[in-house]
Amino acid sequence: MKSSVWHPNTQMNEWNTFDKITKGKGVWLIDSKGNKMIDAVASMWCNVWGHSNPQLIKAITKQSKKLQHSSLFNLTHEPAEKLAGNLVKISPHMYKVFYSDNGSSAMEIAIKIALQYWKNVGNKRKTEIATLENGYHGDTFGAMSVGYVPEFFGKFKKQLFTTMQFPVPNQYRTPKGFTFSDYQNYCLEKIETQFSKYDNIAAFVMESGAQVAGGVIIYPKGFQKKIDKLCKKYDVLLVLDEIATGFGRLGSMTQYEEQNCIPDIVSYGKMLTGGYLTMAATLTNKRIYDSFLGEFNDWQHLFHGHTYTGNPIAAAVANENLTMYKKNSLIKRIQVTSKVFEEFYDKIYEIDIVGDIRHKGMLMGIELVQNQNKKTPIKPQKSINKIFFEEGKKQGIYLRTLGNIVMLVPPLAIKENDLRSLLERTINTIKSAKSKVH
Helix, strand or coil, X not given: XXXXXXXXXXXXXXXXXXXXXXXXXXXXXXXXXXXXXXXXXXXXXXXXXXXXXXXXXXXXXXXXXXXXXXXXXXXXXXXXXXXXXXXXXXXCCCCEEEEECCHHHHHHHHHHHHHHHHHHCCCCCCCEXXXXXXXXXXXXXXXXXXXXXXXXXXXXXXXXXXXXXECCCCHHHCCCCCCHHHHHXXXXXXXXXXXXXXXXXXXXXXXXXXXXXXXXXXXXXXXXXXXXXXXHHCCCEEEEECCCCCCCCCCCCCHHHHCCCCCCXXXXXXXXXXXXXXXXXXXXXXXXXXXXXXXXXXXXXXCCCCCCCXXXXXHHHHHHHHHHHHHCCHXXXXXXXXXXXXXXXXXXXXXXXXXXXXXXXXXXXEEEEEECCCCEECCCCCCHHHHHHHHHHHHCEXXXXXXXXXXXXXXXXXXXXXXXXXXXXXXXXXXXXXXXXX
16 A cells, blocks of 8 residues: 555655555464465564464553553552562562663663763763664664664764774674684773773663674673673673563573673663553663662752653553563573574575574574675665565565564564474575575
8 A cells, every 4th residue: 555654764766555454363464455474573573472462452451441641750650660560570680660662762761871870979070882883772863872883874973972882793704813702802802991991981882682683693602791790890881772682582581681791771672562562661770770869959860751651551561461471481482482493594504695594582683695605795786675575475474674684583472383484484585585686
């Protein structure tokens, strides 16, 4: 259908019409013509239980009959209070929860809290933010600044604040002259050199466990923990983004716990409500929170808030979602189901335009190259995203790519047979798209 909606991340001349999705059931999206597609991107990485889950719908319906929205400015309500308690329980060392509407906002809040913390404790020097190259934290200006991806945000570079950026180890693209182990040490040494040289670094901001939008770059074991140790050694706050990587996406509820590190601030989003309503949360430890306490004229409080902060319907469905995680032992289930991906490695690698497969938990990135030996990224004249969307649709799957990376990010509770079907269809899609992208 022709649309008056400005659709995100689509080249306008290539996308004249859009398929109209009329309903969803389980892992399937169904369009106005009755065509079915497996939702291979979990509706932008957020869907947990599939579409039209009766328990989540019941939670939304029940809360909507009692209280649709009430501000958290000077007031509170039971769903938000209950959810905060639930989030603190699953988040070791965290103490308080600040709600927002989306992941970008959650990261903006995290940055503001980190910067204001140092002012609140009387340290005016710490004003700089350190980050990893290739990281992504959202599309608002603060989030673009700390997650600067040139291809996405180059047009706004002059309007963004500067950050210290450090390289991240990518085993497939380790620079010449380095072993992968040596390059990890090199990356960490660069961070420590800057930390030891400058006392003005307020916080280190990074995605937890993996860089997702940056092409599914899985951190090597111990890398995140070593950054945490450097932050503690040089009194730099560690701010973690678990919006796309937490809640089971990488196989653990809180990815930072698996990484054996302790952040000062962490942000959640996407899967918080099961993917049914928009909501995000920024959590801090007690030391951070206590620095914002004071008398009115101390002006230590955080000037930030959204109209729909802590919306009771979103909070109610998030509470039900967390109950379902526990009741259904979802994290253990993910750890079993995710092994299905491994069954298909050899079949995927047999395709000569596949250079690398990166996988952890319920996340897979398949990197496409022109030449496997030279590892040259594939760069067709037309949008790879458009090509793979169309070819995927023929195979009955909804696919999106990021550059030359085919992303598989299915609903977390997908059944093993459905995941096998998704992987078979993805292989067929890559084969059928090969002539159009090579």
